[in-house]
Amino acid sequence: MADHLRWGILGAAKFAREFMGPAIHAARRGELVALATSSPEKAAPFAAFAPGLRVHDSYDAFLADPEIDAVYIPLPNHLHVEWTDKALKAGKHVLCEKPMALAAGEIDGLIAARDTAGKLAAEAYMIVHHPQWHKARALLAEGAIGTLRMVDAGFSFFNDDGGNIRNKPETGGGGIRDIGVYIYGCTRFVTGEEPEEIVSARVDWENGVDTFASIAARFPSFDYAGYVSTRLSPYQEVTFHGTDGVMKLTTPFNARVFGEARLEVRRGMEVVTHRWPQADHYVLQVEAFNASALDGDDYPCPLEFSRGTQRMIDMVFAKAG
Incomplete structure (x- = not known):
């Protein structure tokens, strides 16, 4: 072998x-x-x-x-x-x-x-190879914030370059496909749930690509609100609101580039912060892939998981019309 x-x-x-x-x-x-x-x-x-x-x-x-x-x-x-x-x-x-x-x-x-x-x-x-996301999933599962009722997620950057592939409809551009995959997929990864309904979807279009998309969705046990934009100042954050606490990831998607990866758990006046200043999710991703291909280890993000996130993206586009 x-x-x-x-x-x-x-x-x-x-x-x-x-x-x-x-x-x-x-x-x-x-x-x-x-x-x-x-x-x-x-x-x-x-x-x-x-x-x-x-x-x-x-x-x-x-x-x-x-x-x-x-x-x-x-x-x-x-x-x-x-x-x-x-x-x-x-x-x-x-x-x-x-x-x-x-x-x-x-x-x-x-x-x-x-x-x-x-x-x-x-x-x-x-991102699912980064330890902050595995910690978030474990904390939610063990009841660290009680019963989850609401997830808020946002991801934005500014790019109005008409020559960039992200702004070309013929190359599958637009914010939902480029970064919506993050705010939708991470919610599915942590909770293990799939969206039942896209309640609302407001999408702004420019030259055939979406530049702002704000949605509300219903999952089996919680509600969801998220937005992405390619025409806003850079920002990213995901928050899980429970009956007993709040869990927030302040650099959820571009760890070490946007800032230090941190996960904060607030229960009343107490705040516990977990930090990962050095973890490189790109290297971790390749190492997980190598182990799966060579040894048959389970891969954290199989195509079946990606199909679920794409299904949610499809639902958003369908709701937006």
Whole structure:
């Protein structure tokens, strides 16, 4: 049995260069060995931290490389399903950026392709690998804030660059797909519940993409209010309100970039704060993927979980009309 995965990256995206490429290189039991790009200039920064990197000038040649075990896909949203399917059929494990698909039904086909290939395929939903989210789930389960009644979540940043893929409808852009996946998925992860109904959805559109979306939803045992925007000052926070206390994550999604990861539990006048100043959820994500692919360990974010978050996104779009 292999003791490590040989990784390749399908496309020289900025995010892959700055975050996921270094994380793959740093993670235990993994090695970055290949990149697909036709641009030597884009390949150079990857080769700087991954000496000996093989560079393929076509995606098909990259997938045909027998020395690649696992593929990370940072392509624009509308290409995720197509290239995840192709990578699985080429016999590779696949970690694909979120959102995994543009509709929940598309993930059913990827689940079937995963099972047929006998490989691991997953969405790069890195936050569920961060210890703050495991702590939040454990605290809620043990009754640290009593009975949960309300969840509030917000995530925003400002990006009005018309040339950016996040602002292009043809590439699956918009705030809901880019960051709604975080505020919806984290709630499902911590509570283990699925939304019953989107009660209301106000969505602002600009050139065919959503730039602000505020929703109210009903889960089986609690209510939910959340918003995302790509036209507001940077902000992120998630709060769980219970009968006996309040649990708040102040840097829930971009730990160490937006600020220190902290989880605060307030019960009356008492506040207990948990901190994780060094945890790198990108490295933890790759290490969990390596362990699952190599040893068969359970993966914290299987495609079935991603399908549930995409279903909620679909429900929001349907309610907004």
